[in-house]
Structures are given as structure tokens and as C-alpha cells.
Amino acid sequence: MLSIVFSDHFRRDSFLEDAARFIMGQRWCSNSHREAPELQIAGWTRLAEDEHLVVSFVTLGATDGARFALPVAWNKDGRVEEGELENLITHVDTPVGSHNVYDATGIDRARALLARALIEGASGEGLTLTPHLCEATAQTVRADLQAITTTERLVGEQSNTSLIIHTESGNEYIIKIFRHLHEGTNPDAELQEALQAEGNTQIPEFFGYVSGTDALGGSDIAILNRFLPDVQDAWREALIAAAQGIDFAGQASDLGTSLAQIHTDLARALPTERASTNARALTLESIKRRFAHHVEALPVLESFAEAANEVFTRALRVEWPPFQRIHGDLHLGQVLNSPTKGWVFLDFEGEPLRPMAERVTADSPCRDVAGILRSIDYAAAYVELNEGIDAREWAGTAREAFIEAYLAERSARGGEGSAEDLRSLFRVFELDKAAYEAVYEAQNRPEWLPIPLTALEELTATAHTTLQE
Ligand SMILES: Nc1ncnc2c1ncn2[C@@H]1O[C@H](COP(=O)(O)OP(=O)(O)O)[C@@H](O)[C@H]1O
Numbered sequence: 001m002l003s004i005v006f007s008d009h010f011r012r013d014s015f016l017e018d019a020a021r022f023i024m025g026q027r028w029c030s031n032s033h034r035e036a037p038e039l040q041i042a043g044w045t046r047l048a049e050d051e052h053l054v055v056s057f058v059t060l061g062a063t064d065g066a067r068f069a070l071p072v073a074w075n076k077d078g079r080v081e082e083g084e085l086e087n088l089i090t091h092v093d094t095p096v097g098s099h100n101v102y103d104a105t106g107i108d109r110a111r112a113l114l115a116r117a118l119i120e121g122a123s124g125e126g127l128t129l130t131p132h133l134c135e136a137t138a139q140t141v142r143a144d145l146q147a148i149t150t151t152e153r154l155v156g157e158q159s160n161t162s163l164i165i166h167t168e169s170g171n172e173y174i175i176k177i178f179r180h181l182h183e184g185t186n187p188d189a190e191l192q193e194a195l196q197a198e199g200n201t202q203i204p205e206f207f208g209y210v211s212g213t214d215a216l217g218g219s220d221i222a223i224l225n226r227f228l229p230d231v232q233d234a235w236r237e238a239l240i241a242a243a244q245g246i247d248f249a250g251q252a253s254d255l256g257t258s259l260a261q262i263h264t265d266l267a268r269a270l271p272t273e274r275a276s277t278n279a280r281a282l283t284l285e286s287i288k289r290r291f292a293h294h295v296e297a298l299p300v301l302e303s304f305a306e307a308a309n310e311v312f313t314r315a316l317r318v319e320w321p322p323f324q325r326i327h328g329d330l331h332l333g334q335v336l337n338s339p340t341k342g343w344v345f346l347d348f349e350g351e352p353l354r355p356m357a358e359r360v361t362a363d364s365p366c367r368d369v370a371g372i373l374r375s376i377d378y379a380a381a382y383v384e385l386n387e388g389i390d391a392r393e394w395a396g397t398a399r400e401a402f403i404e405a406y407l408a409e410r411s412a413r414g415g416e417g418s419a420e421d422l423r424s425l426f427r428v429f430e431l432d433k434a435a436y437e438a439v440y441e442a443q444n445r446p447e448w449l450p451i452p453l454t455a456l457e458e459l460t461a462t463a464h465t466t467l468q469e
């Protein structure tokens with residue numbers, strides 16, 4: 001059916017217009033485009049079918065260079081189940097009938113077909129999907145996916161789309177389909193593979209990934225992990241603790257230890273770079289440029305620019321730990337509390353607003369530490385904003401416990417950097433992150449904007465005080 005649609009100018013243009021509108025309406029696209037992008041087909045392949053549905057995978061390129069993944073399902077028989085219409089991309093009449101074309105991830109009866117086919121691989125009209133499964137578990141994974149019992153699509157504030165897969169064997173999987181495609185290896189796949197090879201257990205078991213090649217190039221399409229059922233993320237745990245005044249220092253300290261393990265393992269597995277004066281200067285220049293871009297995007301940030309610049313300039317004088325691969329977008333929502341593994345880190349894709357070329361290069365581990373510090377602060381600010389509870393002291397204790405444990409484990413594992421220098425760098429990256437957060441909130445959750453703005457006030461006020469000392 002898609003070959004009929006795509007071979008006819010009128011039908012293809014109408015599919016592409018509807019697909020662009022559909023994509024624009026999705027949470028995973030909310031901050032990347034202001035207007036519906038003009039799309040072209042980069043490639044597509046049929047994946048699977050049953051008596052009611054055909055499932056295909058389409059990759060799209062926008063005139064501005066953005067690339068998207070759109071798994072689609074179209075009904076052969078006109079049957080529409082409850083809840084399916086909200087996943088409708090378009091309706092097409094063809095010589096072989098009248099069809100609804102859906103986002104396959106939202107169609108219950110399409111998901112198992114989609115997940116299984118992605119893991120098996122497929123090749124078609126300009127799109128080849130190739131699975132790369134970890135050798136030790138590939139056979140079990142393939143067998144399990146032949147016997148899928150139920151599937152769900154994860155709901156929430158996701159940048160991508162994840163499907164949870166329950167199988168007859170009792171093994172549960174989560175397949176994340178990347179929605180924004182980027183040339184080359186996706187850092188989420190790359191870093192998880194590296195950590196697993198180092199024997200790090202602070203991630204959900206990683207089973208492999210699927211890459212794709214289309215007319216626009218090669219990019220990773222999906223990754224497969226073990227699904228950890230009934231686990232709560234650190235953000236939810238922190239919110240409850242902050243609201244009830246329950247001490248979070250123990251959890252924060254474990255989190256600091258786990259993050260130091262992640263960092264030292266990544267530094268062993270992947271290239272690192274000495275933080276020479278020149279490298280530090282370049283990083284600080286890029287932090288300043290980024291701040292300036294944030295000011296352009298959100299002029300209210302202008303009032304913090306001068307003090308922020310002073311803090312950034314001063315950071316040139318301290319010793320930095322080597323640059324290395326890091327998580328890149330760490331916050332409490334990216335950490336799950338597993339009853340068997342303790343804190344487990346997710347989503348190593350880096351910040352969604354940052355160009356992918358920057359996300360795959362070595363960066364300062366202090367950025368991740370700052371991410372968690374900001375997130376603890378967010379939890380406290382959130383309960384204050386919503387419930388009027390003053391949780392500042394709660395946050396202060398948790399932040400300090402996190403830092404202490406991170407520094408202790410880092411140094412025990414031979415990580416470089418004096419505690420004093422590292423602490424001053426955490427501030428630099430907190431400032432950088434808070435400005436990013438302000439833009440992120442303005443674009444996604446304007447009612448949360450006061451949270452990073454308050455943080456910027458505090459971070460820059462402290463900067464002034466310290467500068468005058
Ligand atoms: N292995 C897993 N087990 C249980 N839940 C998971 C797992 N991986 C992801 N999740 C849930 O899915 C959410 C989104 O995952 P994430 O990798 O952050 O996706 P995205 O890149 O779309 O933001 C997480 O916040 C978490 O709640």
C-alpha cells in the first residue's frame with residue numbers, strides 16, 4: 001500500500017503533509033520545530049503483517065536537516081479499535097481499498113509485530129534495518145520475541161517512544177525507538193554497550209540495538225533493554241521525601257557512589273582527553289556561547305549573563321578532571337531504584353536541545369554531577385511551588401551527601417581532581433544547566449519556568465558574593 005501512496009505525487013504529498021502535522025503534535029517533537037517541517041521520504045520498508053494490519057517503518061527527512069522515524073500501521077479491513085483514532089496519521093484511498101494509516105506504536109495489535117520485526121531486521125524501499133544483538137543473549141531474546149504476550153507504549157514526557165514487551169518466558173523488555181535520527185551511532189547505544197562491557201551493573205541489562213540506512217545516511221533506530229517492572233524513579237522518590245521532610249541523604253549518597261562508578265567505568269572504556277588550559281578555555285568559550293544563545297531564546301536570562309560570565313571566566317584558573325564520555329542529561333528522572341541493583345541509570349542520549357555532534361564528544365564529568373544537583377534542587381522547588389512546603393534545608397543535606405559520596409568514590413577509584421576544584425566546577429555546570437532548563441521549561445512547561453529562574457538568581461548571587469571576597 002505504501003508503494004502505491006509513495007509512487008503517486010498527489011498521495012505522497014498529502015501523506016507527507018499529514019505526517020508533518022502528526023509529528024508536530026507529538027510530545028517527542030514539541031521542542032524541535034515551531035512550524036510543521038517540510039518532509040521527504042528518506043526510505044521505508046515493510047516489516048510485518050497479519051490478517052488485519054500491515055506494519056512498515058518510514059524514515060523522513062525535513063528540509064532543515066532534521067530526520068524522523070515513523071513506524072506506521074495501516075488497516076487492511078477498515079476495522080478501527082477504540083483509542084486508535086488518536087494515533088491516526090492520515091487516511092488514504094487506493095485502488096486496493098480505503099485505509100487508515102496510524103503511528104504503529106500506538107496501535108495495540110501492531111506493537112508485537114513491530115517489535116519482533118525490528119529485532120529480526122528488514123530491508124525494503126531505500127531503508128535497511130539491521131539488528132546488533134549482544135552475542136550472549138541474542139538467542140534468548142529472539143526466542144522470547146517470538147512469544148510476545150502483551151505490549152504497552154510508555155506514556156509520559158518522552159523524547160522518544162518506548163514499548164514494553166511482556167513475553168511467555170516471563171522476561172520483559174523495553175524497546176526504545178528513537179524519533180529524531182542522527183547520523184552515526186546513538187550515544188545511548190554506544191555508552192550502554194561500553195558500560196556493560198566494563199561489567200558495570202548500574203544500567204538495565206542491555207541486549208543490543210538496531211541501526212538503519214536510508215537515502216540520508218546511517219543512524220541508530222532503536223535499543224533493547226531489560227524492562228524493570230514496578231520500579232520508581234529517583235525523581236518520584238525525591239518528591240515524596242521532600243514533601244514529607246524525609247531525609248534523602250542516604251539515597252543521595254548511594255547515587256553519588258553509583259555515578260562515580262559510571263564515570264570511572266566510562267573513562268576506562270572510552271577515550272578521555274586531558275583538560276589542558278587550551279581545552280578548558282575552549283569549553284568555557286562554548287559554555288559562554290551557549291549561555292548567550294539561551295539569552296537570545298529567552299531574553300529574561302539577560303539579567304544573569306554578566307555574573308554567569310564572571311563565574312565561567314574564573315573557572316579557567318582551577319584544575320579540571322580529564323574530559324570523558326558522560327551521561328550528558330542527567331537528572332533524577334533518569335535514575336531508577338531497582339530492588340536488586342540499586343540505582344540504575346537510563347537514557348545516555350545527552351541533552352535533546354544540544355546538537356548530536358556535541359553530545360558524542362568527551363565532556364566534563366562535572367556536567368552530570370551538576371545535573372543531579374540541579375534535580376535535587378528542582379524537587380525541593382517543585383514542592384515549594386505546588387505545595388508551599390519549604391524544602392531548602394532538605395535539598396541542602398541531600399546535595400551535600402551526594403557530593404561527598406561522589407568525591408569519595410571517585411577518588412577511591414583513582415579519578416583525578418581535587419575536591420575543592422571539583423566543587424567549584426559543579427557550580428559552573430549548575431549555572432550552565434539552569435540556563436538550559438529555563439529555555440527547556442519555557443518551551444515545554446512554562447509553569448515550571450520559575451524553578452530554574454530562581455536557581456539562576458541564587459547561583460549568580462553567590463557568584464557575586466564570592467567574587468567580592
Ligand atoms: N529498563 C527500564 N525499565 C523500566 N522503566 C524504564 C526502563 N527504561 C526506561 N524506562 C522508563 O521510561 C522512561 C523514558 O525512558 P528514557 O530512556 O528516558 O526515554 P526518552 O529518551 O524517550 O526520554 C524512563 O523515565 C523510565 O520511567
Ligand SMILES: O=P(O)(O)O[C@H]1O[C@H](CO)[C@@H](O[C@H]2O[C@H](CO)[C@@H](O)[C@H](O)[C@H]2O)[C@H](O)[C@H]1O
Nearest residue numbers: 157158159329331332333351352374375378437
Ligand atoms: O526528556 P529527557 O528526560 O531527556 O530530559 C528533558 O526533560 C527533563 C524533564 O522532563 C528535563 O529535566 C528537568 O526537569 C526535571 C524534573 O522533571 C528535573 O529533575 C531536572 O533537573 C530538570 O533539568 C531535562 O532537562 C530535559 O533535557
